Amino acid sequence: MSGWFRLTLGLLAMIVGALWTVQGLGYVEGSVLTDQRLGAAIGAGLVLVGVALIWLGVRARGRR
Structure with a gap:
């Protein structure tokens, strides 16, 4: 995977x-995930995955 792809x-x-996190916490209404703790937990996990991918993408771009 290239650095730009990981960053994106x-x-x-x-x-x-x-x-998903704000929907799960009930701050955004009109969704199936509204007030669902599972949605908030999955959203928080996805944010962490995103941070890790951005970190890896920056490292890959820096090696060039």
């Missing part, structure tokens, strides 16, 4: 994870 996936994962 990481950013996308962070955005979706943050959205």
Whole structure:
């Protein structure tokens, strides 16, 4: 995987994870995930995966 691809996936994962987290916590209404703790937990995990992918992408770009 190239550095740019990891950076893009990481950013996308962070955005979706943050959205799922706030929906799961009940701050955004009108979704199946609203007020669902499982959605908040999965969203937080996805944010962490996104951070890791961004970190790996930055490292891959720095080696070039």
